[in-house]
Amino acid sequence: MQRHFDQDLAHLKQTLLRMGGLVESQIQQALQALVDRDSDLAVDVIKQDHDVNALDVEIDELCIQLLALQQPTARDLRFVTTGMKISSELERMGDLADNIAQRTLELNGEPQLKPYIDIPRMANWTMRMVKDCLDAFVNSDPVLARKVCADDDFVDEVNEQLFRELLSFMLEDTRTITRAIRLTFVAKSLERIADHATNIAELVVYMVEGKNIRHVAPSASL
């Protein structure tokens, strides 16, 4: 019985990693579609959301089945509930990659506003956070997980800086407004993807140490 359970846990882990890989690639392709102004690729990214959502439902049902079995150990219990939550976070990341692809389709209807420098920089940092949070999960690595949480500050700073730059475009020339706003939405989506990576990292710390590091620091913005 225990051996079967361990196989099921391994299967859950593999399925989560498969979902993570799909989402990582969705984000990377969404950015490529933006930078290359490639509408066909953007459409592909949007279609992939269906597969990501299907995996979320599959993982959910796997986790429910595991919980329904005989009293799991405290550690296995935390693994399964954490798995359910990681699946939700990944699904939302997929939605955000979808949003970026939608904005790309809209942006491709107009000439490119400016060379894309900050957005790819932000995207590379974000994608590394996504990769790291999933590695932290695979390896039960709370040190790497805490690093991901610290990395979130950089993304927030670049997002703010980019917003101010795009605002100055808009203030100078009203013909840039729709494109500048769409780019702020892309930057915002990347910032939210980074937040979800941070959420996964916090879940990994919880899973390994049994310690809830969410909401620990008082809001720095007040």
Add this chain to the structure above:
Amino acid sequence: MQRHFDQDLAHLKQTLLRMGGLVESQIQQALQALVDRDSDLAVDVIKQDHDVNALDVEIDELCIQLLALQQPTARDLRFVTTGMKISSELERMGDLADNIAQRTLELNGEPQLKPYIDIPRMANWTMRMVKDCLDAFVNSDPVLARKVCADDDFVDEVNEQLFRELLSFMLEDTRTITRAIRLTFVAKSLERIADHATNIAELVVYMVEGKNIRHVAPSASL
């Protein structure tokens, strides 16, 4: 043993409702702070986020304890895992109310752009969805839950309409840009709160019927 478990389930339900009530009131106060240009109230809303987050952690730990007990029935298991997810959805709604309050503080630094008509309209609709999804949960009511999912379309439409209106302000007069953008962020936060209400409604349908209605319809936007 079973009686004690039932008491724990009831306690979980009560705590979720307490959290729901707090978030409903946070959203209502954030909107009032916006409409009345009341910065003190906005600051209050931001402070309340701490209590919302603390309840999320408390509910999480309650659910883990319940799952660690002897094999719950399938129905009780769905209730507990659904409870964990509803807590996450409510916590994010609280963050969004916090965002609205932050934007209000910024908006209060400049003269009011225009009478607030559409945003309060959108907010009332959204708040009714939040109330309804929590009532659907309390009463295990899948009919009301499905109604909440259908109500989401209206919020999306008002959000789009409002965005177009604010865009026209920006195109006419660059001095309106920062205020108009902050108002689009407020509208976007309301639209996201409505999405979370829809998520809770889908979770209620799952909890009552064992049926996963998330992601069932293909994306209408493609």
